[in-house]
Amino acid sequence: MRVLYFAWVRQRVGVAEEEVSPPPEVRDVAGLIDWLAGRSPGHAEAFANRPAIRAAVNQDFAGPGHPVAAGDEIAFFPPVTGG
Amino acid sequence: MTPRIAIQEAPFDLAAETARLTAGRRDVGGLASFVGLCRADDGLAAMVLEHYPGMTERAIARIAGEAAERWPLLGLTVIHRVGRLEPGAPIVLVLTASAHRTAALESCAFIIDWLKTGAPFWKREEFASGAERWVEAKPADDAATARWTPA
Numbered sequence: 001m002r003v004l005y006f007a008w009v010r011q012r013v014g015v016a017e018e019e020v021s022p023p024p025e026v027r028d029v030a031g032l033i034d035w036l037a038g039r040s041p042g043h044a045e046a047f048a049n050r051p052a053i054r055a056a057v058n059q060d061f062a063g064p065g066h067p068v069a070a071g072d073e074i075a076f077f078p079p080v081t082g083g
Numbered sequence: 084m085t086p087r088i089a090i091q092e093a094p095f096d097l098a099a100e101t102a103r104l105t106a107g108r109r110d111v112g113g114l115a116s117f118v119g120l121c122r123a124d125d126g127l128a129a130m131v132l133e134h135y136p137g138m139t140e141r142a143i144a145r146i147a148g149e150a151a152e153r154w155p156l157l158g159l160t161v162i163h164r165v166g167r168l169e170p171g172a173p174i175v176l177v178l179t180a181s182a183h184r185t186a187a188l189e190s191c192a193f194i195i196d197w198l199k200t201g202a203p204f205w206k207r208e209e210f211a212s213g214a215e216r217w218v219e220a221k222p223a224d225d226a227a228t229a230r231w232t233p234a
Binding site for chain 1: 205
């Protein structure tokens with residue numbers, strides 16, 4: 001699956017996007033965050049404050065319980081501040 | 084009614100966008116516009132806006148669709164700039180056209196409130212001192228959006 005990062009989440013992780021293949025027990029957004037947080041110190045820092053993280057699955061906002069699967073495009077970012 | 088949605092680095096021209104929305108029409112009785120500008124708070128030197136290409140257009144199209152269901156709109160334009168913007172620069176334009184003022188004014192307010200909380204843009208502030216910080220989402224913006232949802 002393709003994972004995208006924006007704003008300070010991107011700065012902390014250190015890359016704007018990456019292709020990942022999490023193990024089958026990763027089934028939802030929350031599980032993916034737990035797994036990604038173990039990939040590097042930057043990932044751990046990016047995901048340290050879970051309540052500050054928002055997610056989108058296939059370009060729609062998604063909560064922690066939203067399922068994720070191979071082939072999905074999943075994005076992590078802070079609460080939006082446009083307008 | 085097909086909304087015009089644009090995400091761009093270039094400035095926009097309110098007069099040209101207004102003309103574009105009303106050209107050749109005689110049914111538009113009211114136009115409402117909102118233009119958001121970059122403020123020079125706390126010695127701000129520039130604001131850098133980023134977005135999630137693809138999702139941004141989808142999110143704005145959805146918000147525009149909801150506005151068109153709630154109000155009888157004859158035209159709708161949303162332009163949001165990205166990139167580096169200096170104080171005084173326009174950031175966002177919402178332009179709504181309807182037969183009557185209430186629909187134009189209310190739908191314009193609805194769309195800018197939703198843009199603040201429902202479209203994937205992020206602002207980073209750069210200061211003259213060299214410091215920088217990401218703008219944090221404001222509870223007041225969530226409250227402004229929530230007022231459009233029936234209790």
